[in-house]
Amino acid sequence: MNEQYYEKLLNINTSAEASRVQKSFHYHRYEPTPYSALEVLFREYELNSSDRIVDFGCGKGRLNFLIKRLFNSSVVGVEMNELFYKAALENRRSYLEKDKQAGEKIQFYCGLAEEYIVNPLDNCFYFFNPFSIQVFIKVINNILTSVEETSRTVEIVLYYPSEDYIYYLENYTSFVLKKEVRLEELYEQNPNERFLIYHLTY
Template sequence: MEEQNYDALLNIITVGYQMGFNQSMHYHHYEPTPYCALERLFDHYQLKSSDRVVDFGCGKGRLNFYIHHFFHATVVGIEMNEEFYQESVENRNRYLKMTKKSIDNIYFHCCLAQEYQIDPLDNRFYFFNPFSIQIFMKVINNILLSVEKFKREIELILYYASEDYLYFLENQTSFELKEEVKLSDYEHNPYEKFLIYRLAY
C-alpha cells in the first residue's frame, strides 16, 4: 500500500521530511519509518494488546498510529520538536475521531528522550536512529533502572541502527539479539534492517 494510502486509512498526515536541522548535533533530523518497512517488520514480529510501546523521536506519530490500529497496544511517542509534537497531537485527534474508539491509550510527550520517565508498564522501545550514542546510552540506562524497580520482559526494536548503538548494547549491557529482519534493499544498504534485542536476566 502506498504511503499516502496508509495515511488516509489512519486519517493522519505523516508524509514529508523535516526542513532544516536541529541545533544540537546529538539529535538527528526527522524521517518517518516507511510503511513498507513496517509491513515487513510486523510480518515477522508480533505485538500484543497488553504491550506498551515507546517510540523515541516519534515525529508526527506514524509508528504509534500504525501499531495502535493493527495491534491495539498502548503507544507512547516522545518528541523534542514542539512543531512535530503538535502535529502528532493533531494526528491523534483526527485518528480518534475516525476510529471513534472509547479507549484512549495513545500518548505523546514533548521532552528530551533522556528526560522521559520510564513507566513501569513500558516494555517495548523503538529507535529509528534518533540521536547520538551519548543520548542512546542515557535512555538505555533509564530503561535498565526502571527494570531494576519493576522487573519485566523488555525488548528494543532498532531500525537503521548505528554501529555505536550495537557495540554499546552487545558489550556494555545484558541485551541480546533476538531477531533480525532484513528489508529488500539490504544487499545495497546493510543498515536497511530491523534488529530486535531482548534483555537477558
C-alpha cells in the same frame, strides 16, 4: 501498499515535508520509518494488546498510529520538537475520528528522550537513530533502571541500526539479539536496511 494508502487509512499526515532542525548535533533530523519497511517488520514481529511501546523521536507519530491499528497496543511517542509534537497531537485528533476508543492508548510526550520517565508498563522501545550514542546510552540506562525497579521482559527495536548503538547494547548491557529482520526485498544494495530486535528478561 504505498504511503498514501496508510495515511488515508489512519487519517493522518506524517510526511517528512519539514525536517527537524536541531541546534545540537546530538539530535538527528526527522525521518519517518517507511510504511513498506514496517509492513515487513510486522509480518515477522507481532505485538500484543497488553504491550506498551515507546517511540523515541516519534516525529508526527506514524509508528504509533500504525501499531495501535494493527495490534491495539498502547503507544507513547517521545518528541523534543514542539512543531512535530503539535503535529502528532493533530494526527491523534484526526485518528480518533475513526477510532474513538483509542484515546487512552495513544499518548505523546514533548521533551528530551533522556528526560522521559520510563513507565513500569513500558516494555518495548523503538529507535530509528534519533540521537547520538551519548543520548542513547542515557536512555538505555533509564530503561535498565526502570527494569531493576519493576522486573519485566523488555525489548528494543532498532531500525537502520547505528553501529554505536549495536556495540553498546552487545558489550555493555545484558540485552541479547532476538531477531534480525532484513529488508533485501525493498533495498537490495543496502545491508543497513534492517531491523534488530533485542530482548532482556530481568
